[in-house]
Each structure stands twice: as C-alpha cells, then as structure tokens.
Amino acid sequence: MTAENLIVPDVADVLEETVPTDGDVYVVNPSRETIVALVATLEDLDSPPVVRLLAPERPLKDVMDDFLVASTAADLIEAGTLFLRVLDDRPVNSLVVTDDAVVSLVTASDATAGLSTADEAFVAETVAFYDEMWETAGEFTLRTPPLSRVRSTLATEISEEAQTDFDAVLDSVSSASGDGDDLDEVTISLLVAARNHELLYDISKWGEDVGLASKATFSRTKTQLEDQGLLDTEKVPIDVGRPRLRLLLGDERLQDAAADELVDVALDLVEN
Structure with missing residues (x-):
C-alpha cells in the first residue's frame, strides 16, 4: 500500500490505494460510506487481504440493512476475508492500519484525504x-445470507429463470433496504416470483430456508403488495389440503416491464 498522503474525490479511491492485496488490515471507526466502499473494494479484489473491521454497532446495523451490502459482506465473511466486531470506545479518527502504514481518513464536503505515516515504531505500536x-471486542452477527448462496439456491429451488431475473433486478439498483426509496430483498423476491408465475409457498419456503426472512414475513409482504396493486394471486388446487397461491404481477405496466425495470416501475406505481 502507499504511504503517501492522498486527496481524492471519495473514500473508495482512498481505499483502493491504501488497502493492500495481501496481509492483515484493520479498518477502525469507519463512516457508513466507508463501510459500503470497503465491501465493494474487497469484492473487486482478486486476492483481497484479511480485513478486521472495528466499528460502533449503530453504523454497522444501518449499513447492513441494505441487502446488497450485507449479502456481499456475508460472502466476504464466509470466505474468511472480512471480520466484523463492535467498537465500544469510539476513537476520534477513522483509520486504515496495515503492517506498513497507518492512514487517517478525513472527509470534507467534496473530497476525502488519506493522511499516512509509515514510521515503523508508530505503525507497530x-x-x-x-x-x-480486537481480542476484547464483541462480534457483530450478520444475519443476512451470502449473495452467492441466495443466487445458487434460487436457481435450484425455484428456477434458473427466476435467478436470472433476480440478478437483473439487483444489477439495476444501487441499494435494497426497503426504506421507501428502494425495495427490500423480500419484495424483490416476490416480484421476481410473480414475474415467473411461481407459488407463494415455494418462494417463501426458499426464502426462509436460505435465511432471507420467515414465511410469515413473505406472507405479510405479499398482502401489502396486493393492497398496493403490485401483486395478484390465483388459487392452484393440490391433492390434499388448501389450494396454494400462484403469484402474478398485478399491474399491466409491471407485466410489460423487463426484469431490470421492475423496481422503477413498482416504485412509480406506489408513489402515484
């Protein structure tokens, strides 16, 4: 990594220059933006270092509410690349610490600086x-499943067509937290299932098994989407027991939309 001071447009540029491709790294007290950028940076590296992230619990929870960030982080955790622990005593600075340098991250309105020192004694200390x-910090438990597992099981348990649509939807959005400006992972899964005429039972069982959400959450979200006119259902008789529900897209504009247009069309329908 570089030990030179940097002034760049955003924190992602600092991380690209300061995070090495091997060894161990501490990222301490990062901002929410830095956590998001770190996950993206590690995902893009062919041979990422081992990163130990120490952060207060609140920003970690806030960032991991976004399925895109959390599921990617879960993949990194499963690969042994990223470890998350909770920082109780918050330091003044946000730092990237490697075996060779200490970098302080300073963000202004339109730029981010990485102020570095490679002084051997200071770095070692x-x-x-x-x-x-790190040894005394509590572990942060991430409950979101890895994105790779979500994708692979969607293909095998539901259909390859559903997985292709799911990927297209995720590629079309910058976040998936369900905060009103976007849609969460359960809503996206239901819309994709409806686009492929899948059964509510099948998609909710898959979602619960893979760790996205409970069957009850899928059912509640389905009802909300029906009330908003985004979903419709039809009964499918089975040999024993109550009929199951096939999911259908409820609005003609959704029915005509490509997979990568589903979120924009759905949000537009809800807003109007």
Whole structure:
C-alpha cells in the first residue's frame, strides 16, 4: 500500500490505494460510506487481504440493512476475508492500519484525504494497540445470507429463470433496504416470483430456508403488495389440503416491464 498522503474525490479511491492485496488490515471507526466502499473494494479484489473491521454497532446495523451490502459482506465473511466486531470506545479518527502504514481518513464536503505515516515504531505500536482491542471486542452477527448462496439456491429451488431475473433486478439498483426509496430483498423476491408465475409457498419456503426472512414475513409482504396493486394471486388446487397461491404481477405496466425495470416501475406505481 502507499504511504503517501492522498486527496481524492471519495473514500473508495482512498481505499483502493491504501488497502493492500495481501496481509492483515484493520479498518477502525469507519463512516457508513466507508463501510459500503470497503465491501465493494474487497469484492473487486482478486486476492483481497484479511480485513478486521472495528466499528460502533449503530453504523454497522444501518449499513447492513441494505441487502446488497450485507449479502456481499456475508460472502466476504464466509470466505474468511472480512471480520466484523463492535467498537465500544469510539476513537476520534477513522483509520486504515496495515503492517506498513497507518492512514487517517478525513472527509470534507467534496473530497476525502488519506493522511499516512509509515514510521515503523508508530505503525507497530498502533497494530499492537488494535490487536489488543480486537481480542476484547464483541462480534457483530450478520444475519443476512451470502449473495452467492441466495443466487445458487434460487436457481435450484425455484428456477434458473427466476435467478436470472433476480440478478437483473439487483444489477439495476444501487441499494435494497426497503426504506421507501428502494425495495427490500423480500419484495424483490416476490416480484421476481410473480414475474415467473411461481407459488407463494415455494418462494417463501426458499426464502426462509436460505435465511432471507420467515414465511410469515413473505406472507405479510405479499398482502401489502396486493393492497398496493403490485401483486395478484390465483388459487392452484393440490391433492390434499388448501389450494396454494400462484403469484402474478398485478399491474399491466409491471407485466410489460423487463426484469431490470421492475423496481422503477413498482416504485412509480406506489408513489402515484
């Protein structure tokens, strides 16, 4: 990694320059933007380092509410690339600490600076300090399943067509937290299932098994989407028991939309 001071447009540029391709790294007290950028940076590296992220619980929870970030982070955690622990005593600075340098991240209105030192004694002391802090920090439990598992099981348990549509939807959005400006992973899954005329039972069982959400959450979300006119259902008789519900897109504009247009059309319908 570089030990030179950097002034660049955003924090992602600093991380690209400061995060090495091997060894161990501490990222300490990052902002929400930095956590998002770090996950994206690690995802793009062919041979990423091992990153130990120490952050207060609130920003970690806020960032991991976004399915895109959380599911990618879960893949990195499963690969042994990323580890998350909770920082109780918040330091003044946001830092990237490697075996060779300490970088302080400073963000202004239109730029981010990475202020670096490679002083061997200071770097060694800083690494030792955070080694000790890491040992006593509590683990942050991420409940979102890895995106790779979500995709592969969707293909095998539902259909390859559904997985293709799911990928197209995720590629078309910048976030998936369900905060009103976007749609969450359960809503996206239901819309994709409806586009492929899948059964509510099948998609909700898959979602619960893979760890997206409970069957009850899928059912509640289905009802909300019906009330908004985004989903419709038809009964499908089975040999024993109550008929099951086939999911259908409820509005003609959704029915005519390509997979990568589903979110924009759905949000437009809800707003209007």
